[in-house]
Amino acid sequence: MLHPVQAARTVTQGVVVSVADFRSFYTWRTWSGAWLVRIVCQVAFYSLIGNMVGDSDYVIYVIIGAAMMACVAETLMTSASSTWDRTLGTLPLLVGAPVEPGFFYFGRSLMWPLSATVTTSVAILTLSLFFDLTWSPAQIALLVLLVLITSLSTYCLALVVGALAMIFPGARNVISSLVTILATCFCGAMVPVEFWPPAIQWAAQAVPVTHGLEAIRGIEGGTRAADILMSTSWTVITGALWFALSLFLFRRNFSAARKGTSLLT
Protein backbone atom coordinates (compact mmCIF):
# COMPACT_ATOMS: atom_id res chain seq x y z
CA MET A 1 0.00 0.00 0.00
CA LEU A 2 2.91 2.39 0.72
CA HIS A 3 4.76 1.70 -2.55
CA PRO A 4 6.52 4.96 -3.54
CA VAL A 5 5.37 4.94 -7.17
CA GLN A 6 1.77 4.37 -6.22
CA ALA A 7 2.04 6.99 -3.48
CA ALA A 8 3.46 9.53 -5.95
CA ARG A 9 0.67 8.73 -8.43
CA THR A 10 -1.93 9.21 -5.72
CA VAL A 11 -0.44 12.54 -4.68
CA THR A 12 -0.40 13.63 -8.33
CA GLN A 13 -4.10 12.82 -8.70
CA GLY A 14 -4.76 14.91 -5.61
CA VAL A 15 -2.76 17.78 -7.10
CA VAL A 16 -4.95 17.70 -10.24
CA VAL A 17 -8.02 18.30 -8.04
CA SER A 18 -6.10 20.89 -6.05
CA VAL A 19 -5.19 22.92 -9.13
CA ALA A 20 -8.74 22.72 -10.48
CA ASP A 21 -10.14 23.90 -7.13
CA PHE A 22 -7.64 26.74 -6.88
CA ARG A 23 -8.56 27.93 -10.37
CA SER A 24 -12.23 27.94 -9.53
CA PHE A 25 -11.51 29.71 -6.23
CA TYR A 26 -9.29 32.47 -7.61
CA THR A 27 -8.49 34.12 -10.87
CA TRP A 28 -5.12 35.82 -11.23
CA ARG A 29 -6.89 39.09 -10.69
CA THR A 30 -8.68 38.08 -7.45
CA TRP A 31 -5.61 36.29 -6.09
CA SER A 32 -3.23 39.21 -6.63
CA GLY A 33 -5.72 42.07 -6.29
CA ALA A 34 -7.67 40.77 -3.32
CA TRP A 35 -6.01 37.89 -1.49
CA LEU A 36 -2.41 39.11 -1.73
CA VAL A 37 -3.50 42.61 -0.71
CA ARG A 38 -5.32 41.14 2.28
CA ILE A 39 -2.21 39.28 3.43
CA VAL A 40 -0.04 42.38 3.06
CA CYS A 41 -2.67 44.36 5.04
CA GLN A 42 -2.64 41.67 7.74
CA VAL A 43 1.13 41.99 8.14
CA ALA A 44 0.87 45.80 7.95
CA PHE A 45 -1.78 45.72 10.71
CA TYR A 46 0.56 43.91 13.08
CA SER A 47 3.61 45.90 12.06
CA LEU A 48 1.76 49.11 12.96
CA ILE A 49 1.05 47.62 16.39
CA GLY A 50 4.76 46.83 16.68
CA ASN A 51 5.56 50.37 15.63
CA MET A 52 3.16 51.79 18.24
CA VAL A 53 4.53 49.79 21.17
CA GLY A 54 8.16 49.04 20.43
CA ASP A 55 11.43 49.96 18.73
CA SER A 56 12.50 49.17 15.17
CA ASP A 57 13.89 45.75 16.17
CA TYR A 58 10.50 44.80 17.57
CA VAL A 59 8.77 45.97 14.36
CA ILE A 60 11.01 43.63 12.34
CA TYR A 61 10.26 40.85 14.82
CA VAL A 62 6.53 41.43 14.35
CA ILE A 63 6.70 41.69 10.54
CA ILE A 64 8.29 38.24 10.27
CA GLY A 65 5.98 36.77 12.92
CA ALA A 66 2.82 38.22 11.39
CA ALA A 67 3.78 37.12 7.88
CA MET A 68 4.42 33.57 9.04
CA MET A 69 1.07 33.53 10.81
CA ALA A 70 -0.61 34.63 7.59
CA CYS A 71 1.18 31.65 6.07
CA VAL A 72 -0.30 29.40 8.77
CA ALA A 73 -3.78 30.84 8.21
CA GLU A 74 -3.65 30.29 4.45
CA THR A 75 -2.22 26.78 4.80
CA LEU A 76 -4.99 25.93 7.24
CA MET A 77 -7.57 26.48 4.50
CA THR A 78 -6.79 22.79 4.09
CA SER A 79 -9.31 22.31 6.88
CA ALA A 80 -12.07 23.51 4.55
CA SER A 81 -10.82 21.85 1.37
CA SER A 82 -10.53 18.47 3.12
CA THR A 83 -14.29 18.56 3.62
CA TRP A 84 -15.20 19.53 0.06
CA ASP A 85 -15.33 15.94 -1.21
CA ARG A 86 -17.90 15.20 1.43
CA THR A 87 -19.95 18.26 0.46
CA LEU A 88 -19.69 17.59 -3.27
CA GLY A 89 -20.58 13.93 -2.94
CA THR A 90 -17.31 12.64 -4.41
CA LEU A 91 -16.17 11.09 -1.12
CA PRO A 92 -17.83 7.69 -1.79
CA LEU A 93 -15.77 7.40 -5.00
CA LEU A 94 -12.58 8.13 -3.08
CA VAL A 95 -13.49 5.70 -0.32
CA GLY A 96 -13.98 3.03 -2.99
CA ALA A 97 -10.64 3.76 -4.65
CA PRO A 98 -7.69 1.48 -3.85
CA VAL A 99 -5.37 4.29 -2.68
CA GLU A 100 -3.79 5.43 0.55
CA PRO A 101 -6.18 8.28 1.48
CA GLY A 102 -3.53 10.33 3.29
CA PHE A 103 -1.45 10.59 0.13
CA PHE A 104 -4.43 11.69 -1.91
CA TYR A 105 -5.22 14.36 0.67
CA PHE A 106 -1.58 15.46 0.69
CA GLY A 107 -2.02 16.37 -2.97
CA ARG A 108 -5.64 17.48 -2.55
CA SER A 109 -4.89 20.81 -0.83
CA LEU A 110 -1.30 21.42 -1.91
CA MET A 111 -2.30 24.72 -3.52
CA TRP A 112 -2.62 26.40 -0.13
CA PRO A 113 1.01 25.98 1.12
CA LEU A 114 2.34 26.89 -2.33
CA SER A 115 0.17 30.00 -2.54
CA ALA A 116 1.09 30.80 1.09
CA THR A 117 4.80 30.63 0.24
CA VAL A 118 4.34 33.34 -2.37
CA THR A 119 2.00 35.57 -0.35
CA THR A 120 4.14 35.32 2.79
CA SER A 121 7.39 36.06 0.97
CA VAL A 122 5.82 39.01 -0.84
CA ALA A 123 4.36 40.33 2.43
CA ILE A 124 7.70 40.17 4.25
CA LEU A 125 9.57 41.84 1.40
CA THR A 126 6.90 44.52 0.87
CA LEU A 127 6.74 45.51 4.54
CA SER A 128 10.54 45.44 4.69
CA LEU A 129 10.51 48.40 2.29
CA PHE A 130 8.48 50.49 4.74
CA PHE A 131 10.51 49.65 7.84
CA ASP A 132 14.13 49.80 6.63
CA LEU A 133 14.67 46.07 6.66
CA THR A 134 17.11 45.04 3.94
CA TRP A 135 17.73 41.58 2.53
CA SER A 136 20.66 40.53 0.32
CA PRO A 137 19.79 38.38 -2.74
CA ALA A 138 21.19 35.31 -0.95
CA GLN A 139 19.05 36.08 2.11
CA ILE A 140 15.97 36.45 -0.09
CA ALA A 141 16.62 33.05 -1.69
CA LEU A 142 17.03 31.45 1.75
CA LEU A 143 13.99 33.28 3.05
CA VAL A 144 11.75 31.94 0.26
CA LEU A 145 13.17 28.44 0.73
CA LEU A 146 12.55 28.50 4.47
CA VAL A 147 9.04 29.90 3.99
CA LEU A 148 8.37 27.01 1.59
CA ILE A 149 9.71 24.42 4.06
CA THR A 150 7.69 25.96 6.90
CA SER A 151 4.54 26.12 4.74
CA LEU A 152 4.85 22.47 3.79
CA SER A 153 5.55 21.39 7.37
CA THR A 154 2.61 23.46 8.60
CA TYR A 155 0.57 21.85 5.83
CA CYS A 156 1.25 18.46 7.43
CA LEU A 157 -0.27 19.79 10.67
CA ALA A 158 -3.14 21.25 8.61
CA LEU A 159 -3.81 17.78 7.17
CA VAL A 160 -4.43 16.48 10.69
CA VAL A 161 -6.84 19.37 11.18
CA GLY A 162 -8.41 18.49 7.81
CA ALA A 163 -8.89 14.85 8.85
CA LEU A 164 -10.76 16.06 11.93
CA ALA A 165 -12.75 18.63 9.93
CA MET A 166 -13.83 15.82 7.61
CA ILE A 167 -15.67 14.29 10.56
CA PHE A 168 -17.11 17.65 11.68
CA PRO A 169 -17.47 19.62 8.43
CA GLY A 170 -19.65 22.32 10.01
CA ALA A 171 -16.75 23.25 12.29
CA ARG A 172 -14.10 23.42 9.55
CA ASN A 173 -13.58 27.18 9.76
CA VAL A 174 -13.92 27.31 13.54
CA ILE A 175 -11.21 24.65 13.96
CA SER A 176 -8.81 26.27 11.50
CA SER A 177 -9.18 29.76 12.96
CA LEU A 178 -8.69 28.35 16.46
CA VAL A 179 -5.46 26.60 15.45
CA THR A 180 -4.26 29.76 13.69
CA ILE A 181 -4.86 32.02 16.69
CA LEU A 182 -3.28 29.50 19.08
CA ALA A 183 -0.17 29.42 16.88
CA THR A 184 -0.17 33.23 16.69
CA CYS A 185 -0.33 33.50 20.47
CA PHE A 186 2.09 30.80 21.54
CA CYS A 187 4.56 29.99 18.74
CA GLY A 188 6.73 33.09 18.97
CA ALA A 189 5.05 35.25 16.35
CA MET A 190 4.49 38.43 18.38
CA VAL A 191 6.14 37.63 21.70
CA PRO A 192 8.91 35.07 22.32
CA VAL A 193 7.82 31.55 23.23
CA GLU A 194 9.64 32.07 26.56
CA PHE A 195 7.04 34.70 27.51
CA TRP A 196 4.55 31.89 28.26
CA PRO A 197 4.54 29.26 31.05
CA PRO A 198 6.79 26.18 30.56
CA ALA A 199 3.94 23.80 29.63
CA ILE A 200 2.95 26.08 26.73
CA GLN A 201 6.60 26.44 25.69
CA TRP A 202 6.85 22.65 25.48
CA ALA A 203 3.61 22.33 23.51
CA ALA A 204 4.81 25.02 21.07
CA GLN A 205 7.82 22.84 20.19
CA ALA A 206 5.45 20.38 18.50
CA VAL A 207 4.31 23.04 16.03
CA PRO A 208 6.49 23.33 12.89
CA VAL A 209 6.10 27.10 12.56
CA THR A 210 7.76 27.66 15.96
CA HIS A 211 11.01 26.30 14.53
CA GLY A 212 10.45 27.76 11.05
CA LEU A 213 10.11 31.22 12.60
CA GLU A 214 13.36 30.74 14.49
CA ALA A 215 15.15 29.76 11.30
CA ILE A 216 13.78 32.75 9.35
CA ARG A 217 14.67 35.13 12.19
CA GLY A 218 18.13 33.56 12.10
CA ILE A 219 18.48 34.44 8.40
CA GLU A 220 17.45 38.02 9.08
CA GLY A 221 19.62 38.40 12.17
CA GLY A 222 22.72 36.67 10.80
CA THR A 223 22.65 33.74 13.25
CA ARG A 224 25.19 30.89 12.84
CA ALA A 225 24.36 28.57 9.94
CA ALA A 226 24.42 25.53 12.26
CA ASP A 227 21.65 27.04 14.42
CA ILE A 228 19.54 27.86 11.37
CA LEU A 229 20.07 24.33 10.10
CA MET A 230 19.03 22.91 13.46
CA SER A 231 15.78 24.95 13.50
CA THR A 232 15.08 23.95 9.91
CA SER A 233 15.60 20.29 10.81
CA TRP A 234 13.12 20.57 13.65
CA THR A 235 10.64 22.21 11.28
CA VAL A 236 10.92 19.23 8.93
CA ILE A 237 10.90 16.61 11.71
CA THR A 238 7.77 17.99 13.40
CA GLY A 239 6.12 18.30 9.98
CA ALA A 240 6.94 14.66 9.20
CA LEU A 241 5.44 13.53 12.50
CA TRP A 242 2.23 15.43 11.82
CA PHE A 243 2.13 13.92 8.32
CA ALA A 244 2.42 10.41 9.79
CA LEU A 245 -0.47 11.20 12.12
CA SER A 246 -2.52 12.52 9.19
CA LEU A 247 -1.93 9.28 7.24
CA PHE A 248 -3.27 7.35 10.21
CA LEU A 249 -6.31 9.63 10.69
CA PHE A 250 -7.33 9.67 7.01
CA ARG A 251 -6.95 5.88 6.89
CA ARG A 252 -9.15 5.60 9.97
CA ASN A 253 -11.76 7.97 8.45
CA PHE A 254 -11.91 5.92 5.26
CA SER A 255 -11.97 2.65 7.15
CA ALA A 256 -14.88 3.92 9.26
CA ALA A 257 -16.66 5.12 6.11
CA ARG A 258 -16.34 1.67 4.52
CA LYS A 259 -17.97 0.21 7.59
CA GLY A 260 -20.96 2.44 6.99
CA THR A 261 -20.64 5.40 9.32
CA SER A 262 -22.32 8.73 8.62
CA LEU A 263 -19.19 10.04 6.86
CA LEU A 264 -20.62 9.14 3.46
CA THR A 265 -24.07 10.63 3.97
Next chain:
Amino acid sequence: MMRRNFEYSTVDLSGFGTGFRFQTVAMRSQSDTYFSLITSPFFALLYMAIMEYSGRTDLNTHAVIAPMLMTLWTAALSFSGEMISENRENGRLELLLAAPASFPMLVFGRLCACMLLSLPSFGMSYMTAGLVFDYWMPIHHPGVFVGALVLTALATAAAATALASAFVLTLGARIVQNTLSFPVYLLGGIIVPVSMFPGWLEAISRLVYLSWSADLLRASTTPEPVANAVMGFSMLSLLGLSALAFGLLSIVWFLRRAKELGTLSKE
Protein backbone atom coordinates in the same frame (compact mmCIF):
# COMPACT_ATOMS: atom_id res chain seq x y z
CA MET B 1 -46.24 50.51 -9.21
CA MET B 2 -42.46 50.39 -8.99
CA ARG B 3 -42.45 53.50 -6.88
CA ARG B 4 -45.05 52.14 -4.45
CA ASN B 5 -43.11 48.93 -4.19
CA PHE B 6 -39.92 50.85 -3.43
CA GLU B 7 -41.53 52.90 -0.66
CA TYR B 8 -43.24 49.91 0.86
CA SER B 9 -40.07 47.87 0.93
CA THR B 10 -37.77 50.40 2.53
CA VAL B 11 -39.91 52.39 4.97
CA ASP B 12 -41.96 49.60 6.52
CA LEU B 13 -40.32 48.51 9.76
CA SER B 14 -42.43 45.41 10.33
CA GLY B 15 -39.81 43.00 9.07
CA PHE B 16 -37.17 44.29 11.47
CA GLY B 17 -38.52 42.73 14.66
CA THR B 18 -39.33 39.45 12.95
CA GLY B 19 -35.84 39.24 11.48
CA PHE B 20 -34.25 40.15 14.80
CA ARG B 21 -36.21 37.50 16.73
CA PHE B 22 -35.66 34.85 14.07
CA GLN B 23 -31.91 35.43 14.01
CA THR B 24 -31.47 35.33 17.79
CA VAL B 25 -32.86 31.78 17.69
CA ALA B 26 -31.29 30.66 14.38
CA MET B 27 -27.77 31.79 15.16
CA ARG B 28 -27.48 29.53 18.20
CA SER B 29 -26.94 26.58 15.90
CA GLN B 30 -24.98 28.39 13.17
CA SER B 31 -21.24 27.77 12.94
CA ASP B 32 -20.73 31.43 11.94
CA THR B 33 -21.67 32.36 15.52
CA TYR B 34 -18.86 30.34 17.00
CA PHE B 35 -16.49 31.30 14.19
CA SER B 36 -17.05 34.99 15.08
CA LEU B 37 -16.68 34.44 18.83
CA ILE B 38 -14.03 31.79 19.30
CA THR B 39 -11.01 33.96 18.58
CA SER B 40 -12.04 36.87 20.84
CA PRO B 41 -10.36 35.71 24.10
CA PHE B 42 -7.25 34.65 22.19
CA PHE B 43 -6.91 37.98 20.41
CA ALA B 44 -7.25 39.64 23.83
CA LEU B 45 -4.52 37.32 25.12
CA LEU B 46 -2.30 38.10 22.13
CA TYR B 47 -2.71 41.87 22.28
CA MET B 48 -2.33 41.95 26.06
CA ALA B 49 0.84 39.85 25.72
CA ILE B 50 2.21 42.36 23.19
CA MET B 51 1.50 45.27 25.55
CA GLU B 52 2.97 43.43 28.55
CA TYR B 53 6.07 42.24 26.67
CA SER B 54 6.82 45.66 25.22
CA GLY B 55 6.17 47.44 28.52
CA ARG B 56 3.26 49.45 27.13
CA THR B 57 0.59 48.46 29.63
CA ASP B 58 -0.71 52.04 29.30
CA LEU B 59 -2.22 50.81 26.01
CA ASN B 60 -4.06 47.86 27.59
CA THR B 61 -7.46 49.35 26.75
CA HIS B 62 -6.57 49.03 23.06
CA ALA B 63 -5.95 45.32 23.62
CA VAL B 64 -9.28 44.72 25.37
CA ILE B 65 -11.49 46.71 22.99
CA ALA B 66 -10.04 45.52 19.66
CA PRO B 67 -11.23 41.87 19.86
CA MET B 68 -14.84 43.02 20.28
CA LEU B 69 -14.63 45.18 17.15
CA MET B 70 -13.03 42.26 15.32
CA THR B 71 -15.92 40.00 16.35
CA LEU B 72 -18.44 42.53 15.05
CA TRP B 73 -16.76 42.81 11.69
CA THR B 74 -16.17 39.04 11.40
CA ALA B 75 -19.85 38.46 12.17
CA ALA B 76 -20.80 41.05 9.52
CA LEU B 77 -18.71 39.27 6.89
CA SER B 78 -19.76 35.76 7.93
CA PHE B 79 -23.50 36.23 8.29
CA SER B 80 -24.03 38.59 5.36
CA GLY B 81 -22.42 36.18 2.89
CA GLU B 82 -25.41 33.94 2.47
CA MET B 83 -28.11 36.00 4.12
CA ILE B 84 -30.00 36.54 0.86
CA SER B 85 -28.63 33.75 -1.32
CA GLU B 86 -29.64 30.98 1.14
CA ASN B 87 -33.26 32.16 0.95
CA ARG B 88 -32.98 32.17 -2.81
CA GLU B 89 -31.47 28.68 -3.03
CA ASN B 90 -33.99 27.21 -0.62
CA GLY B 91 -36.92 28.72 -2.49
CA ARG B 92 -38.00 30.94 0.39
CA LEU B 93 -37.42 34.26 -1.32
CA GLU B 94 -40.80 34.38 -3.10
CA LEU B 95 -42.63 33.52 0.12
CA LEU B 96 -40.77 36.20 2.04
CA LEU B 97 -41.58 38.77 -0.63
CA ALA B 98 -45.25 37.78 -0.61
CA ALA B 99 -45.38 38.27 3.17
CA PRO B 100 -46.68 41.62 4.48
CA ALA B 101 -43.27 42.68 5.78
CA SER B 102 -40.33 44.50 4.31
CA PHE B 103 -37.68 42.07 3.09
CA PRO B 104 -34.79 44.59 3.28
CA MET B 105 -35.74 45.41 6.88
CA LEU B 106 -35.95 41.70 7.64
CA VAL B 107 -32.36 41.33 6.46
CA PHE B 108 -31.29 44.38 8.51
CA GLY B 109 -33.13 43.02 11.57
CA ARG B 110 -31.41 39.66 11.24
CA LEU B 111 -28.00 41.30 10.91
CA CYS B 112 -28.70 43.55 13.93
CA ALA B 113 -29.35 40.41 15.99
CA CYS B 114 -25.98 39.06 14.88
CA MET B 115 -24.40 42.11 16.50
CA LEU B 116 -25.49 40.83 19.92
CA LEU B 117 -22.34 38.72 19.64
CA SER B 118 -20.39 41.83 20.61
CA LEU B 119 -21.56 41.36 24.22
CA PRO B 120 -20.13 37.86 24.88
CA SER B 121 -17.09 38.88 22.83
CA PHE B 122 -16.43 41.90 25.05
CA GLY B 123 -17.10 39.78 28.13
CA MET B 124 -14.53 37.19 27.07
CA SER B 125 -11.97 39.81 26.12
CA TYR B 126 -12.49 41.69 29.40
CA MET B 127 -12.28 38.51 31.48
CA THR B 128 -9.17 37.26 29.66
CA ALA B 129 -7.34 40.51 30.35
CA GLY B 130 -8.53 40.42 33.97
CA LEU B 131 -7.88 36.78 34.78
CA VAL B 132 -4.60 36.31 32.89
CA PHE B 133 -3.00 39.74 33.23
CA ASP B 134 -4.93 41.11 36.23
CA TYR B 135 -6.03 44.09 34.16
CA TRP B 136 -9.66 44.98 34.81
CA MET B 137 -10.41 47.69 32.29
CA PRO B 138 -12.07 50.72 33.90
CA ILE B 139 -14.88 52.50 32.07
CA HIS B 140 -14.89 56.10 33.25
CA HIS B 141 -17.61 57.28 30.85
CA PRO B 142 -20.16 54.44 30.69
CA GLY B 143 -22.64 56.57 28.74
CA VAL B 144 -20.14 57.17 25.96
CA PHE B 145 -19.08 53.52 26.02
CA VAL B 146 -22.64 52.16 25.75
CA GLY B 147 -23.65 54.78 23.18
CA ALA B 148 -20.59 54.05 21.04
CA LEU B 149 -21.14 50.30 21.33
CA VAL B 150 -24.81 50.51 20.30
CA LEU B 151 -24.09 52.84 17.39
CA THR B 152 -21.14 50.68 16.29
CA ALA B 153 -23.33 47.58 16.35
CA LEU B 154 -26.00 49.35 14.27
CA ALA B 155 -23.42 50.72 11.83
CA THR B 156 -21.88 47.26 11.47
CA ALA B 157 -25.30 45.73 10.80
CA ALA B 158 -25.86 48.48 8.21
CA ALA B 159 -22.52 47.73 6.56
CA ALA B 160 -23.39 44.02 6.64
CA THR B 161 -26.70 44.80 4.92
CA ALA B 162 -24.78 46.59 2.17
CA LEU B 163 -22.44 43.58 1.93
CA ALA B 164 -25.38 41.15 1.80
CA SER B 165 -26.79 42.99 -1.20
CA ALA B 166 -23.35 43.25 -2.83
CA PHE B 167 -22.80 39.51 -2.42
CA VAL B 168 -26.07 38.62 -4.10
CA LEU B 169 -25.66 41.20 -6.85
CA THR B 170 -22.16 40.86 -8.19
CA LEU B 171 -19.40 39.69 -5.95
CA GLY B 172 -18.22 36.23 -5.03
CA ALA B 173 -19.01 36.12 -1.32
CA ARG B 174 -16.24 33.73 -0.36
CA ILE B 175 -13.40 35.81 -1.75
CA VAL B 176 -14.76 39.03 -0.27
CA GLN B 177 -15.31 37.35 3.11
CA ASN B 178 -11.73 36.13 3.12
CA THR B 179 -10.34 39.41 1.88
CA LEU B 180 -12.12 42.22 3.72
CA SER B 181 -11.09 41.33 7.27
CA PHE B 182 -7.62 42.76 7.91
CA PRO B 183 -7.80 45.70 5.49
CA VAL B 184 -10.82 46.93 7.49
CA TYR B 185 -9.17 46.22 10.86
CA LEU B 186 -6.21 48.25 9.65
CA LEU B 187 -8.19 51.19 8.26
CA GLY B 188 -10.63 51.02 11.20
CA GLY B 189 -7.80 51.74 13.62
CA ILE B 190 -9.18 49.09 15.93
CA ILE B 191 -5.92 48.87 17.86
CA VAL B 192 -3.58 51.54 16.45
CA PRO B 193 -5.48 54.87 16.42
CA VAL B 194 -5.76 56.26 12.90
CA SER B 195 -4.45 59.59 14.23
CA MET B 196 -1.04 57.87 14.29
CA PHE B 197 -1.25 57.08 10.57
CA PRO B 198 0.32 59.25 7.85
CA GLY B 199 -2.05 62.06 6.77
CA TRP B 200 -3.22 60.45 3.54
CA LEU B 201 -3.97 57.13 5.25
CA GLU B 202 -5.77 58.82 8.11
CA ALA B 203 -7.98 60.65 5.61
CA ILE B 204 -9.00 57.32 4.03
CA SER B 205 -9.45 55.68 7.43
CA ARG B 206 -11.83 58.39 8.60
CA LEU B 207 -14.29 57.08 6.00
CA VAL B 208 -14.35 53.73 7.80
CA TYR B 209 -16.88 53.98 10.65
CA LEU B 210 -14.81 51.72 12.91
CA SER B 211 -12.14 54.42 13.22
CA TRP B 212 -14.67 56.67 15.01
CA SER B 213 -15.99 53.75 17.09
CA ALA B 214 -12.55 52.71 18.27
CA ASP B 215 -11.63 56.30 19.24
CA LEU B 216 -14.87 56.76 21.22
CA LEU B 217 -14.66 53.39 22.97
CA ARG B 218 -11.04 53.94 23.99
CA ALA B 219 -11.73 57.51 25.12
CA SER B 220 -14.59 56.28 27.33
CA THR B 221 -12.11 54.30 29.43
CA THR B 222 -9.93 57.27 30.40
CA PRO B 223 -10.66 59.64 33.31
CA GLU B 224 -10.26 62.74 31.11
CA PRO B 225 -13.38 64.19 29.43
CA VAL B 226 -14.02 62.59 26.03
CA ALA B 227 -12.67 64.94 23.38
CA ASN B 228 -14.64 65.36 20.13
CA ALA B 229 -17.47 63.14 21.37
CA VAL B 230 -20.10 65.01 19.35
CA MET B 231 -17.99 64.78 16.22
CA GLY B 232 -17.37 61.06 16.83
CA PHE B 233 -21.03 60.19 17.38
CA SER B 234 -22.10 62.32 14.42
CA MET B 235 -19.63 60.71 12.03
CA LEU B 236 -20.47 57.23 13.31
CA SER B 237 -24.18 57.90 12.75
CA LEU B 238 -23.62 59.47 9.35
CA LEU B 239 -21.44 56.66 8.05
CA GLY B 240 -23.80 54.03 9.48
CA LEU B 241 -26.86 55.66 7.92
CA SER B 242 -25.09 55.95 4.56
CA ALA B 243 -24.25 52.24 4.63
CA LEU B 244 -27.82 51.40 5.62
CA ALA B 245 -29.32 53.52 2.84
CA PHE B 246 -26.97 51.94 0.32
CA GLY B 247 -27.74 48.44 1.58
CA LEU B 248 -31.53 48.80 1.67
CA LEU B 249 -31.72 50.50 -1.70
CA SER B 250 -29.49 47.95 -3.37
CA ILE B 251 -31.58 45.08 -1.97
CA VAL B 252 -34.68 46.78 -3.40
CA TRP B 253 -32.84 47.20 -6.70
CA PHE B 254 -31.81 43.54 -6.70
CA LEU B 255 -35.39 42.39 -5.96
CA ARG B 256 -36.80 44.60 -8.70
CA ARG B 257 -34.29 43.29 -11.22
CA ALA B 258 -34.85 39.67 -10.16
CA LYS B 259 -38.62 40.13 -10.53
CA GLU B 260 -38.22 41.67 -13.96
CA LEU B 261 -35.91 38.87 -15.11
CA GLY B 262 -37.90 36.15 -13.37
CA THR B 263 -34.83 35.00 -11.47
CA LEU B 264 -36.07 35.19 -7.89
CA SER B 265 -35.74 31.45 -7.44
CA LYS B 266 -32.59 31.03 -9.49
CA GLU B 267 -28.99 31.10 -8.37
